[in-house]
Amino acid sequence: MAVLETTNLTIRFGGLTAVSKFNIALEEGELVGLIGPNGAGKTTAFNMLTGVYQPSEGTIAFCDAPLCSATKALQPFQITRRGIARTFQNIRLFKELSVLDNVKIAYHQNVKYGLLPAFLHTAQYQTEEVEIEEKALEFLKIFSLDTKKAEKAKNLPYGEQRRLEIARALATNPKLLLLDEPAAGMNPQETQQLMELINFIRKQFSLTILLIEHDMALVMGVCERIYVLDYGKIIAHGTPAEIRRNPKVIEAYLGEEVAHA
Amino acid sequence: MAKRFSAILQLVLLLAVGYAIQMAMDAELINRYYAHVMTIMAIFVVGAVSLNLINGICGQFSLGHAGFMAVGAYTAAIITKNPDLILPAIFTGNIRFILATLLGGMMAALVGFMVGLPSLRLRGDYLAIVTLGFGEIIRILLLNWDFVGGASGYFGLARHTNFFAAFLLSIITITIIRNFIQSSHGRACISIREDEIAAETMGVPTTRYKVIAFVIASFFAGTAGSMMAHLTQMVTPASFTFILSIELLLMVVLGGLGSISGSIGAAIFLTYAAEALRAFRAYRMILYSLLLIFIMLFRPKGLLGNQELSLSLLRESFKNLRARWRRKKKDGITAAAE
Ligand SMILES: Nc1ncnc2c1ncn2[C@@H]1O[C@H](COP(=O)(O)OP(=O)(O)O)[C@@H](O)[C@H]1O
Ligand SMILES: [Mg+2]
Numbered sequence: 001m002a003v004l005e006t007t008n009l010t011i012r013f014g015g016l017t018a019v020s021k022f023n024i025a026l027e028e029g030e031l032v033g034l035i036g037p038n039g040a041g042k043t044t045a046f047n048m049l050t051g052v053y054q055p056s057e058g059t060i061a062f063c064d065a066p067l068c069s070a071t072k073a074l075q076p077f078q079i080t081r082r083g084i085a086r087t088f089q090n091i092r093l094f095k096e097l098s099v100l101d102n103v104k105i106a107y108h109q110n111v112k113y114g115l116l117p118a119f120l121h122t123a124q125y126q127t128e129e130v131e132i133e134e135k136a137l138e139f140l141k142i143f144s145l146d147t148k149k150a151e152k153a154k155n156l157p158y159g160e161q162r163r164l165e166i167a168r169a170l171a172t173n174p175k176l177l178l179l180d181e182p183a184a185g186m187n188p189q190e191t192q193q194l195m196e197l198i199n200f201i202r203k204q205f206s207l208t209i210l211l212i213e214h215d216m217a218l219v220m221g222v223c224e225r226i227y228v229l230d231y232g233k234i235i236a237h238g239t240p241a242e243i244r245r246n247p248k249v250i251e252a253y254l255g256e257e258v259a260h261a
Numbered sequence: 262m263a264k265r266f267s268a269i270l271q272l273v274l275l276l277a278v279g280y281a282i283q284m285a286m287d288a289e290l291i292n293r294y295y296a297h298v299m300t301i302m303a304i305f306v307v308g309a310v311s312l313n314l315i316n317g318i319c320g321q322f323s324l325g326h327a328g329f330m331a332v333g334a335y336t337a338a339i340i341t342k343n344p345d346l347i348l349p350a351i352f353t354g355n356i357r358f359i360l361a362t363l364l365g366g367m368m369a370a371l372v373g374f375m376v377g378l379p380s381l382r383l384r385g386d387y388l389a390i391v392t393l394g395f396g397e398i399i400r401i402l403l404l405n406w407d408f409v410g411g412a413s414g415y416f417g418l419a420r421h422t423n424f425f426a427a428f429l430l431s432i433i434t435i436t437i438i439r440n441f442i443q444s445s446h447g448r449a450c451i452s453i454r455e456d457e458i459a460a461e462t463m464g465v466p467t468t469r470y471k472v473i474a475f476v477i478a479s480f481f482a483g484t485a486g487s488m489m490a491h492l493t494q495m496v497t498p499a500s501f502t503f504i505l506s507i508e509l510l511l512m513v514v515l516g517g518l519g520s521i522s523g524s525i526g527a528a529i530f531l532t533y534a535a536e537a538l539r540a541f542r543a544y545r546m547i548l549y550s551l552l553l554i555f556i557m558l559f560r561p562k563g564l565l566g567n568q569e570l571s572l573s574l575l576r577e578s579f580k581n582l583r584a585r586w587r588r589k590k591k592d593g594i595t596a597a598a599e
Contacts, residue, residue, distance in 0.1 A: 050462055080464040094455035105452045109464035111445040118444035119437045172464055
């Protein structure tokens, strides 16, 4: 069964077509890469998948249910509740909140108590808050962030901020995780740890993952399949070995890398 | 359970203190003028703390909080002045006043919903513009509504408000808003302030929570309006103008966006300062503007930032001060040695 399937997803900003006829399909449990030069439209594609942007055309189906079509579009929070979580290219943590509170927000969608129990701190409030706290702590432990639970998110070192953002996304209990350049700004050692983490969470939480990454070696190393985006269009699609040999890719993307090297 | 018990004990103690102060006022141990100012302080605490929920906790920007006070004030005044209007005549005296205050708050909440829903759906500063306009619209509507006295105002209200009533309302407001902030619903509001897009992708229905915060704040502003009306025994369209909204905003900013104790402190201090500087009343808009600019420049997070005043915070800052002082002394010594 396809977890995610898009058809002809297109978005225009004024005269600029940022993404055009974006067709991808992800099978359950896959780890798929989405690569392409800067400005190719990768982040924009994520924004459409998560409802942050409304596509100009095209449809998105998630587990065979439409998220977005010509007649209806779910809002980002509804899409999260269906089971898609994401991280951001420029980390978007709740900076002034504690590490623990950052994760607690993820459990808001399951909260059953209403406003009155919140105003009065009733027994129901107490029980549910204790549960939330326990769950959030357990989660921090998995990511070895439990010792920093009281720290403000903005005070974490860069690598841990990335880790917290992933932890927070996973706490929403997604089926599909979208990672937007999670290794950006990391040194090789941190990148290596991140890759191990991704492999670990993938098994632990039986996730399907779509990964945007600029670092070619990294993507080639972990992904089973890769889509290549250039100027908003998918120009190639296949296994890492196929992508590496594809002349269009070499021209559009690897050429850039070679030029840089 | 023990935590809950001590919280209730604390409340009871606070109320006892408030009641004792009221008794001292009744016995004229506290002079009438001070009693009046202290009552106004308590009412402004309600105004400032509720505005903080919108501007500080939720990160939105309202410039029309006084407008909701006006809605509450007029609604309650109409009910207490007309013995069988809206509420049946069996409710009289203070019971009628309490119900009228609740209804005033509810009316303000309803209006808050109608104003908030369209403007909070949009990201950006639409709320500031809409609430600014809303305050003016309310004022002009009241000016032209003869039933409530038009421009000359609505007079002859019974004096239902005393210090204890205002104090009780402020304690209720603070408790409810603080409890709200500590709940998952409150965290949802704070996450919007921190990063609206991230909040939404974490499953928080951001528009809904912005409206919820706005409506709760409007409710308490309405009750504060009723308190004020039944203290001064009149309401006029000039009672709740843009200047009052700015005064409340100043309290929130001065105390620190997001800090409840900061808002309380700033409300008390600014009410006192406004009284002490009564002679310069004509210039207060200039003063407020300068003060706002000054805070934004030098202390953009307010005096307390988004921290709450607590013993540990005091201890912490004392330690910092001492450390800084020691360092200075040491620097001085090394400088002298060089
Ligand atoms: N909100 C927007 N308004 C206008 N243009 C946008 C917007 N978002 C993205 N774009 C444009 O879309 C293109 C793709 O950007 P992006 O998706 O961020 O690229 P990538 O993530 O692949 O580096 C860029 O040219 C960018 O300027
Ligand atoms: Mg990008």
